[in-house]
Amino acid sequence: MQPSPLVIANWKMNGNRQLVQQLAKVLRESQADLTEVAVVVCPPAVLLPAWQQEVFYDAIHLGAQDLNEHASGAHTGEHSLALLHEAGADYALIGHSERRQFYGDSGQRVQAKVDAVLSYQEHLFKLVLCVGEHEQERDAGRTIEVVQQQLEEALQNVSAAQIAQVVVAYEPVWAIGTGKTATPAQAQEVHAFIRQWLVQRFGAAAQQIPLLYGGSVKADNAATLFAEADIDGGLIGGASLEAQAFLEICRAAQAQRG
Numbered sequence: 001m002q003p004s005p006l007v008i009a010n011w012k013m014n015g016n017r018q019l020v021q022q023l024a025k026v027l028r029e030s031q032a033d034l035t036e037v038a039v040v041v042c043p044p045a046v047l048l049p050a051w052q053q054e055v056f057y058d059a060i061h062l063g064a065q066d067l068n069e070h071a072s073g074a075h076t077g078e079h080s081l082a083l084l085h086e087a088g089a090d091y092a093l094i095g096h097s098e099r100r101q102f103y104g105d106s107g108q109r110v111q112a113k114v115d116a117v118l119s120y121q122e123h124l125f126k127l128v129l130c131v132g133e134h135e136q137e138r139d140a141g142r143t144i145e146v147v148q149q150q151l152e153e154a155l156q157n158v159s160a161a162q163i164a165q166v167v168v169a170y171e172p173v174w175a176i177g178t179g180k181t182a183t184p185a186q187a188q189e190v191h192a193f194i195r196q197w198l199v200q201r202f203g204a205a206a207q208q209i210p211l212l213y214g215g216s217v218k219a220d221n222a223a224t225l226f227a228e229a230d231i232d233g234g235l236i237g238g239a240s241l242e243a244q245a246f247l248e249i250c251r252a253a254q255a256q257r258g
């Protein structure tokens, strides 16, 4: 059995209360068409409470774009899992390339955040581990090596029992916000590798881990990407800020299992 389709909106530092209402309305009106696809919205943390008021059916989850691995204390500007949970989140993105590149998330820090999620009140959060290569790394033929290293480091302390809480998102850095989507074949090649690595490391249960593709997914290319055997959905940036485009992407994920 394949993992259930999953589509995640990553609003990054965008959106406002009006967009919360717009997107929630579109999703609510279309819920009958989205029976097979789970949808997660990761707004800026301050908008989580606004989303919490809009979300009243089970298929929609809220997620944090990042978290602090400490439980509490002197960490100005940061959010603990307890705070995020209170604001309605039960998913957390970890290791997004923008955090790795611009906000100091080293491989070690990413690993600490993974461990924090998995040791936080058992099974409460799912984590979405983002991996992906830079353009120079792809050009140098190092894509698989880079992705493998990111997986090994981040999931170092994870047990086979905990793997059900993990989602992996492959986001080639050169495809993020550039309009340069990986071709379905390029994405599938890396996804097949990730699947094989996970199964080797965690056993057959890893067949059920959703593998998402992210990087310039739009309404018009989602269906061909999601048609690939190991692409179970998407992590959507820009297109998640347009309610109709995001809905079309969710529909494309649903259609794969329709």
Ligand SMILES: O=C(CO)COP(=O)(O)O
Pocket (backbone or CB within 6 Å): 010, 096, 171, 175, 176, 177, 178, 179, 214, 215, 216, 217, 235, 236, 237, 238, 239
């Ligand atoms: O980084 C992304 C989602 O996390 C992808 O962003 P875009 O869809 O804007 O390329």
